[in-house]
Amino acid sequence: MTLTTTSHVVLGMLSFGPMSGYELTQFVARSVANFWPISKSQVYGELARLAELGLVLSTEVEQEKLPDKRTYALTDQGEQALDEWLASPRMEADRQRSEFLVRIFFGHRMSRAQLLGLLDRYAEGAARFRQELQGVVASLGQSPHSQYARATALLGVRVAEAVLGWAEEIRPELEKSRTRRGGRR
Amino acid sequence: MTLTTTSHVVLGMLSFGPMSGYELTQFVARSVANFWPISKSQVYGELARLAELGLVLSTEVEQEKLPDKRTYALTDQGEQALDEWLASPRMEADRQRSEFLVRIFFGHRMSRAQLLGLLDRYAEGAARFRQELQGVVASLGQSPHSQYARATALLGVRVAEAVLGWAEEIRPELEKSRTRRGGRR
DNA sequence: GGAAGCATGTAAGATGTTACATGATTAC
DNA sequence: GTAATCATGTAACATCTTACATGCTTCC
Numbered sequence: 001m002t003l004t005t006t007s008h009v010v011l012g013m014l015s016f017g018p019m020s021g022y023e024l025t026q027f028v029a030r031s032v033a034n035f036w037p038i039s040k041s042q043v044y045g046e047l048a049r050l051a052e053l054g055l056v057l058s059t060e061v062e063q064e065k066l067p068d069k070r071t072y073a074l075t076d077q078g079e080q081a082l083d084e085w086l087a088s089p090r091m092e093a094d095r096q097r098s099e100f101l102v103r104i105f106f107g108h109r110m111s112r113a114q115l116l117g118l119l120d121r122y123a124e125g126a127a128r129f130r131q132e133l134q135g136v137v138a139s140l141g142q143s144p145h146s147q148y149a150r151a152t153a154l155l156g157v158r159v160a161e162a163v164l165g166w167a168e169e170i171r172p173e174l175e176k177s178r179t180r181r182g183g184r185r
Numbered sequence: 186m187t188l189t190t191t192s193h194v195v196l197g198m199l200s201f202g203p204m205s206g207y208e209l210t211q212f213v214a215r216s217v218a219n220f221w222p223i224s225k226s227q228v229y230g231e232l233a234r235l236a237e238l239g240l241v242l243s244t245e246v247e248q249e250k251l252p253d254k255r256t257y258a259l260t261d262q263g264e265q266a267l268d269e270w271l272a273s274p275r276m277e278a279d280r281q282r283s284e285f286l287v288r289i290f291f292g293h294r295m296s297r298a299q300l301l302g303l304l305d306r307y308a309e310g311a312a313r314f315r316q317e318l319q320g321v322v323a324s325l326g327q328s329p330h331s332q333y334a335r336a337t338a339l340l341g342v343r344v345a346e347a348v349l350g351w352a353e354e355i356r357p358e359l360e361k362s363r364t365r366r367g368g369r370r
Numbered sequence: 371g372g373a374a375g376c377a378t379g380t381a382a383g384a385t386g387t388t389a390c391a392t393g394a395t396t397a398c
Numbered sequence: 399g400t401a402a403t404c405a406t407g408t409a410a411c412a413t414c415t416t417a418c419a420t421g422c423t424t425c426c
Binding site for chain 2: 083
C-alpha cells in the first residue's frame with residue numbers, strides 16, 4: 001500500500017515525460033539500473049498499481065505497423081508524491097552485495113594462483129566498467145539537462161578507479177601471502 | 186536444493202571454526218555484512234538446511250548460567266563444497282542499490298538547497314564510514330591471518346574516499362546548476 | 371526494577387528474478 | 399528463413415526482512 005523506492009523510480013522516470021512500460025524498462029536499463037535495477041515484471045506491476053492509486057494516468061496509443069501500446073503520465077498527485085519523497089529526510093542506506101569480496105574474505109581457503117586470478121579478473125572487469133562509464137559521461141556532454149545523469153556516472157568512474165587502485169595495492173601483499181598449497185582437487 | 190552465495194558464506198564462516206547460530210550471526214554482522222548482509226533468520230535457516238545436506242554437523246552444548254546452544258562444524262563434504270565454490274569461475278556480478286544516487290538522478294525535481302543538503306549529508310556519512318573502516322584496518326594489524334579481512338576493509342576505505350573526492354568535484358557544479366526555485370511546499 | 375546480552379527459532383510479508391506465453395514487423 | 403525489436407502481461411519461484419515468541423542471567 002505504501003510506495004517503495006522502486007515505485008518512486010518509476011514516478012521519477014515519468015517526470016522526464018510520458019512513456020510506456022516497454023520504453024520505461026529500456027530507459028531504466030540504460031540509466032538508473034546501475035544503482036537501482038528494476039525488472040520489466042516490476043515495471044508493469046508498479047505502473048498498474050500507481051494507476052490504481054491515481055498517481056499516473058494511462059492512455060492507450062494505437063500504432064500502425066507496431067503493436068499498440070499504453071503510455072503513462074504523471075498526475076498532479078504523482079508529481080506531488082515524487083517531490084515529497086525527494087524532500088523527505090529519511091533515506092535508506094546504500095546496500096551492496098559482492099560475491100567477489102566474500103571470496104576474498106575466505107582467501108585462507110585458496111591457493112595463491114587462485115587468489116591472484118580472482119583479483120585480476122575483477123580488476124579487468126573494473127577497468128572495462130570504467131571505460132564504459134567514461135563513454136557514457138562523454139556522450140552526455142556538458143548540457144545542463146544531463147548533468148544529474150552525468151554526476152551519477154562520474155561516481156561510477158571514481159568507484160571503478162578506487163577498485164583499480166586497491167587491486168594494485170593489495171596484489172603484492174597477496175603475492176607474498178601464506179595460502180594453501182596447490183589447487184583444489 | 187542448490188546452494189546460494191548466502192549458504193557459502195555460512196560455510197565459509199564455519200571454516201574459521203565451529204560456532205553456534207548466534208555466534209555466527211554476530212560474527213557476520215561485524216565482518217562480512219558490509220558486502221554480504223545476512224539476517225539471523227537466514228542463518229538459522231541455512232544451518233538447519235546445511236545440516237540436512239550433511240555439509241555441517243550440529244552438536245548440542247550444555248551451558249550453566251547461560252542457555253544451552255547448538256554449535257555447528259564443517260564436515261568433509263562441507264569443506265569440499267566450500268572449496269569447489271571458491272574455485273568455480275562463475276561468479277555473480279556485484280549489485281548495489283543506492284537510494285541516494287536515485288535522488289541525484291532526479292535532481293531536476295529539487296531545489297539547489299535540497300540538492301546540496303543531500304550531497305553534504307551523504308559525504309558526511311562517507312567520511313564517518315571511512316573513519317570506522319580505518320579503525321577496523323588498524324585493529325586488524327599486520328598479522329597474516331587477518332590479511333583477507335583487512336583487504337576487504339581497505340577496499341571500503343578506497344570507495345569511501347572515492348565518494349568524498351566525487352562530492353568535492355560535483356559540488357561546485359551543483360552550486361551553479363539550474364534547479365527548481367524554492368523548496369517543496 | 372529494567373535494560374542488555376545470550377540463545378533459538380517460526381511466521382508472515384515484501385521484494386525481486388526468471389520463465390512462460392503470444393504475436394506482428396523489420397532488417398539481414 | 400531467422401533473428402531482433404516492439405509490446406504486454408502472468409505465474410512461479412527464490413530471497414530477504416521484520417515481527418512474533420520465549421526465557422534466563424548479569425549488570426546498572
